[in-house]
Amino acid sequence: MAYNNSLARQQKVIVGLGAAIGSFVMGAMFPLYTTLLEDVQLPERAFWELETKAFEKSPTVQVAVQQRVDGFTSTVVELQKEKEKRLTFATPAHFAGKTIEDVKLSAKQKVIALTFDDGPWPGTAPILDVLKKNKVKGTFFVIGRHLQLYPDMARRVVAEGHALGNHTWNHHYHNVGTETAAKEIEDTAALIYKTTGAKTSFFRPPGGVLTNGLADYAKSQKMTVAMWSSDSQESSQPSQEQLIKNVLSSAKSGGIVLMHDGGGERSTTLRALPVIIAELRKQGYTFVTVPELLELKDKELKAEAAAKAKFTKPTSVKPKPVKPVEPSRAVPRSLHR
Numbered sequence: 001m002a003y004n005n006s007l008a009r010q011q012k013v014i015v016g017l018g019a020a021i022g023s024f025v026m027g028a029m030f031p032l033y034t035t036l037l038e039d040v041q042l043p044e045r046a047f048w049e050l051e052t053k054a055f056e057k058s059p060t061v062q063v064a065v066q067q068r069v070d071g072f073t074s075t076v077v078e079l080q081k082e083k084e085k086r087l088t089f090a091t092p093a094h095f096a097g098k099t100i101e102d103v104k105l106s107a108k109q110k111v112i113a114l115t116f117d118d119g120p121w122p123g124t125a126p127i128l129d130v131l132k133k134n135k136v137k138g139t140f141f142v143i144g145r146h147l148q149l150y151p152d153m154a155r156r157v158v159a160e161g162h163a164l165g166n167h168t169w170n171h172h173y174h175n176v177g178t179e180t181a182a183k184e185i186e187d188t189a190a191l192i193y194k195t196t197g198a199k200t201s202f203f204r205p206p207g208g209v210l211t212n213g214l215a216d217y218a219k220s221q222k223m224t225v226a227m228w229s230s231d232s233q234e235s236s237q238p239s240q241e242q243l244i245k246n247v248l249s250s251a252k253s254g255g256i257v258l259m260h261d262g263g264g265e266r267s268t269t270l271r272a273l274p275v276i277i278a279e280l281r282k283q284g285y286t287f288v289t290v291p292e293l294l295e296l297k298d299k300e301l302k303a304e305a306a307a308k309a310k311f312t313k314p315t316s317v318k319p320k321p322v323k324p325v326e327p328s329r330a331v332p333r334s335l336h337r
Contacts, residue, residue, distance in 0.1 A: 087158065087196070087197050087198040087199065088198070088199050089163045089164060089165070089198065089199065089200040089201060089202060089289075089291045090199075090201050090291070091201040091202060091222075091223065091224040091291070091294060092294050092295060092297075092298035093298075094297075094298055094301055095224045095294050095297075095298075096201070096222040096223075096224065097219045097220070097221075097222045097223070097224075098219070098224060098225070099210065099215065099219070099224075099225040099227060100224060100225070100226060100227065100256075100294075101227045101228060101229045101256065102229040102252065102254045102255045102256055103254040103293055103294065103296075103297040104254055104297075105253055105254040105296060105297060105300065106300060109253065109254075109286075109296060110253045110283075110284045110285050110286065111253060111254065111285065111286045111287070111288045111293060111296065112230075112251060112252075112253065112254075112255050112256075112257060112280060112285045112286075112287060112288070113138075113139060113255070113256045113257065113287070113288050113289060113290050113292075113293045114131075114136065114138040114139070114257050114259065114276075114277075114287060115138060115139045115140070115141060115165075115204075115226070115228065115256055115257060115258055115259065115290060116138055116139070116140050116141070116259050116260060116261040116262075117140075117141045117167055117204065117258065117259070117260045117261070117262070117263070118141075118143055118146065118167065118171070118260050118261065118262035118263030118264075119140055119142055119143070119146060119150075119153065119154075119157075119260075119261040119262030119263075120140075120142055120146055120147055120149075120150040120151075120153035120154045120157065120261075120262060121146060121150060121153070121261055121262025121263065121266075122150070122153075123261055123262060123265070123266045123267075123270070124140075124150070124153045124156075124157065124261045124262060125153065125156070126270050127261045127266070127269070127270060127273065128156060128157065128160060128162075130270065130273050130274055130277075131160075131162070131273075132160060133274075134274065134277045134278075136277055136287045137161050137162050137163070137287060137288070137289050137292075138162050138163075138287075138289065139162065139163040139164070139165055139202070139226075139289045139290040139291070140154075140157050140162055140163070140164055140165065140261065141164075141165040141166065141167035141202075141204040141226075142154060142157075142164060142165070142166070142167055142188070142192065143167050143168065143169065143170075143171050143188070143262070143263075144168065144169030144170070144184075144187055144188035144191050145169055145170060146262055146263075147188070147191050147192065147195060148191065151195045154192070154195050154196050155195065155196055157196075158196045158197070158198050162289065163200070163202070163289035163290060163291050163292075164192060164196065164198050164200050164202075165200055165202035165203060165204055165226060165290065166185055166188050166189055166192065166200055166202065166203045166204070166218075166223070167188070167203075167204050167206065168184040168185060168188060168205075168206055168214060169183070169184045169185075169187050169188045170184060171206040171263075172184070172206060172212075172214075173206055173207050173209050173212065174212060175211075175212045175213055176212060176213045176214060177213065178213065178217060180213070181213045181214050181216070181217035182217055184214060185203065185214065185217060185218060185221070185223075201222065201223050201224060202223065202224050202226050202290055202291065203215070203218035203223045203224070203225050203226065204225070204226050204227070205218075205225065208227055208228075210225070210227075224294065226256065226290050227256070228255075228256045228257065228258035229250065229252065229255040229256050229257075230246075230247055230250040230251055230252075230255050230256065230257040230258065231246060231250070231258045232246050232247050232257065232258060232259045232260075232269065232272075233246045234259065234260050234266070234268070234269060237268075238268070239268070240268050240271050240272045240275075243268055243269065243272045244272045244275050244276055244279070247259075247272075247276050248276065248279055248280070251280060251283070251285070253285070254293065254297070256290060256293070257276075259273070
């Protein structure tokens with residue numbers, strides 16, 4: 001027993017001595033390690049200190065950096081302006097506050113606008129697929145409460161380059177007062193902007209009713225009330241063949257075609273749409289949005305006004321200067337001697 005106690009005391013002494021030696025070694029080595037680490041980091045730290053001092057002292061470097069910053073800022077601003085322009089569906093001044101069914105264009109242009117009402121809707125997606133496949137841009141008149149339900153569909157409409165129009169919040173046909181009309185249109189406009197970033201000056205009254213107060217309010221806000229010249233008559237549930245005939249029989253240059261992507265089952269429209277696009281292309285039509293259609297007419301009107309002004313501009317002819325007649329220096333006969 002005494003032997004075991006002695007052995008245990010010896011082990012404790014050895015362990016304690018080892019711990020003391022280890023602590024001494026670590027204490028001696030740690031400052032050296034820290035110094036070596038600082039020596040390794042010193043070149044990098046010194047480099048950045050020199051770079052900072054060089055930047056502060058060199059006007060050339062500062063100007064170059066500032067130019068790059070300014071260039072980047074300018075690019076961002078330009079991109080933002082371009083985005084706002086792309087998402088602003090404005091009406092030309094000539095059409096502000098007016099109702100249109102079509103526009104009369106020169107014989108050189110054969111264009112037509114396809115429009116779709118009552119979305120966004122689950123049925124909007126396949127309509128967009130057809131338009132994308134055929135490289136056609138359309139105009140979608142959206143209902144506020146539908147936009148509230150399917151915001152992603154509206155974002156896709158805008159992202160794929162189509163135009164947006166306002167089709168009220170509730171799609172009512174009955175007469176409304178000014179306050180209700182304002183709410184129907186303004187609430188929809190606000191949600192369009194909040195959802196897609198787009199602003200639109202185009203309005204289509206539900207059912208094409210122009211006398212219930214909605215169209216009057218839109219015109220008071222300088223919006224263009226966009227009706228149509230070609231009706232697919234989907235409400236009568238035509239066959240695919242009849243729907244195609246309804247559109248093609250009334251198609252004309254500068255015309256606006258009424259179809260629907262929402263508000264109900266639109267499979268017939270979906271099947272008819274590729275045929276309508278193909279047939280109109282065979283007839284030489286180019287597809288435009290309603291804003292683009294009015295821009296084309298606006299350019300024609302401006303060109304006609306400029307030509308007329310040039311033709312009727314009076315030519316100003318400067319009168320030739322009249323040389324004054326000097327009085328005669330001859331001596332009067334009565335003064336001769």
